[in-house]
Each structure stands twice: as C-alpha cells, then as structure tokens.
Amino acid sequence: MKTLDLKNRWQELADVKDALGARNWFPGTSGNLSIKVSDDPLEFLVTASGKDKYQRTDEDFLLVDQHSQPVEQTGLKPSAETLLHQKVYELTDAGCSLHIHTVSNNVISELYAEKGEITFQHQELIKAFNLWEEDAVLRVPIIENPAHIPDLANLLAERIEENIFGVLIRNHGITVWGRNAFEAKKHLEAFEFLFETHLALRLQTQGGRS
C-alpha cells in the first residue's frame, strides 16, 4: 500500500468524521468509523478507542490488519468495536463502515426489536440505497447487544446479506456501510432521515403507540 493512498484515505475518513460530528452524532465519545486501505490482505483505518470524536487530531485513526490488530506498534487502541468493521469488510464489497449512536436509531431499535427488523416502503429516500421500484422495500435488521464483542460481531455477520446496507443494534446504535466514504455517509444520512420521519409520523398518527 502506498503512503499516498493511506494519506488520502485518512483525509477522507477525517472529513466524514467532521461532517458527522457537525450533526452531533458522537455523544459521549460514542461511535467509530473505518475506511478500507487494502483488500488483500485486508487493512483498514479505524478510529482510536474512547476519543472525543468531535476533535480532529493526528491520532484519530490507526491502521489495523485482517484480524483487527494494529499494523504498527502504537500506543493507540483500535475501537472496541473494530471486529464489526472487520466483518463488514469480509462479507460485503464495502470500502467504508460507519457506526453511530443517535436517539432516533436507539428508539427505533427498541420499538422494533421483537420484530427483528424495520422496513421502509413508499419513501422517496430509499432511493439513496438504489431502490428505484415503486414498491421496493428497504429492510434494516435489528440485533441484540451482547457485551462480548465477538458475539455482537457474529450476530451482525448473520444478518448481512444482499440489499442490506446497515444493521441496528438494540439500544446501542447502527452500523452502516457503502462501497466508499461518500456512499457510506449517504446511506447513514438516509437511514437517520427515515428513522426520524418514522418516529415523527408515529407520534402524529398514533400518539407514539404501535
């Protein structure tokens, strides 16, 4: 991998991080982001664990390998949830994976947890997922939130399939991906728009009841 590629990927991820930060999408140091740098062997930049993701520093990301281990000796710790990013890269054609905690994604994850998914139909913004048919349906799986990260990563992996672009984690957040940083950010924005719209509509029409 060339130094220039690494620098470009770093810059791209830092820009996405700033854009998500401007939306207040990293409360309490939550959230983690990654971008693929090399396919074979897999290497990706991932956010360092526990950092204030609203700040931009030279220590925001570190390079990890196909086992989510740092490529070089460093004092930085990869995100506690790096294994989820690794699974995304193993099982999809993603080039970028984004994980955030918002009020909307947490409320939706709890409201629809028993159903195991939430679906969206007849919403213009599902076109952000390349779903253009009149009756197309966007499915978003919802998984439980075990504390043991390998268990969480396995639950995520079980729900990844074609035309799934993100998975909700119950009372935790969402992990979203795209072929590149632009597409991953587009997917994340569209998901959050759909969640907020759904909750607002539900409040209007059902007073919040299911």
Ligand SMILES: CSCCC(=O)C(=O)COP(=O)(O)O
């Ligand atoms: C304070 S948030 C709890 C951990 C978490 O869910 C998260 O997204 C951030 O963890 P990281 O190790 O990536 O900082």
Ligand SMILES: [Zn+2]
């Ligand atoms: Zn998290």
